[in-house]
Amino acid sequence: MKNILIPTDFSENSWNAISYALSFFRKVNCNFYILHVSPFEEMIGGDSFYASKDTVIEKHTHNNKEQMQSLLKSIEKLPLNTKHRFFTINEYIFFVDAIRKQIQEKNIDFIVMGTKGASGLKEKTIGSNTGDVITKVKCPVLVIPEKATYTKPKEIVFPTDYYMYYKSRVLNTISEILYMNNASLRVLHIAKKEQDLTTLQVKNKDFLDDSLDNLDHSFHFLSNTNMEEAVQCFIESREINMITMIAKNLNFFQRILFHPMVEKISYHTNIPFLVLHE
Structure with a gap:
């Protein structure tokens, strides 16, 4: 229940x-x-x-x-x-x-x-x-x-920078939502330019990959100086029905969720957000 x-x-x-x-x-x-x-x-x-x-x-x-x-x-x-x-x-x-x-x-x-x-x-x-x-x-x-209408989530995008350790509380909730909807998770890394991940980032990414082993998931990278535009571009290129984020890295988190937007950024008004806490 x-x-x-x-x-x-x-x-x-x-x-x-x-x-x-x-x-x-x-x-x-x-x-x-x-x-x-x-x-x-x-x-x-x-x-x-x-x-x-x-x-x-x-x-x-x-x-x-x-x-x-x-x-x-x-x-x-x-x-x-x-x-x-x-x-x-x-x-x-x-x-x-x-x-x-x-x-x-x-x-x-x-x-x-x-x-x-x-x-x-x-x-x-x-x-x-x-x-x-x-x-x-x-x-x-x-x-x-306000403009979101229910569609069973097929793909959920998870923007992250791999700098945080993904705790079980967060992963369990993500897994539960994916199972409940038979959905796929698209892990999205956005950076100003493509470069090698740090040792910490690689470790956290590998842990995330292992934790999602029994679920359909994939990793993606976009190079863009504007994070909101990158998210919008990714959403438009796929069947994204939901965005999930962890409310920890406030700078990264707020840029996507709270930043005042320009007209071409529409995901704020029609895509549900699932915000998770550690």
Whole structure:
């Protein structure tokens, strides 16, 4: 039984994440925990906060319960899956604290979150809540961009520089996703120019190769000074349906996931990201 946490703000983006998650885990017995976190600022605003705290919470609780019931009715209209159970949760604390609380209490295996993506150069690729969860919460996060529609993953690209040791926690999750979808992993190394790997890189690459021995995988290299363009080029040249990354090497990680993008970089808006933590 998998425990899946899906934060929602009742937007189209969060509904897209719910819809994707139900399809992605369609063959898996799952408890889905639908979480709504009310903006903490609204709970502490105003001079009369201490006098009206109970009233404010009661009002928020009533409104949120109504929205949750409406959301559950929408879920019930989707094709029935007897493997799935749904639970709703409302929290009135800071967003990341609410996520951490549920992970601990519900033994969460995956977080699935929607994100609006970027529509211009000045906008961030990943919304602030999603960005906070990715960087501050140590749990696998499946990020579903606004234009992503579910397609069973055939190929998953794994951009890496081979400078890190790949721990079993990360490899187990990657293997699980590959098995679940009968998918192939494409390990992608991007560098400004082609050159021999260091001793450490060779060691880590060989270990990764051995660890994936029973799974369909291959290694690829692209020379490009622009990492986002290299990822986009690789995606367009293959049947890539998902990107997976390890949130450790922040410079490398953020350049691909968070960097403000130009118009020709579209993977931020239509390709799901699976972010893993050691």
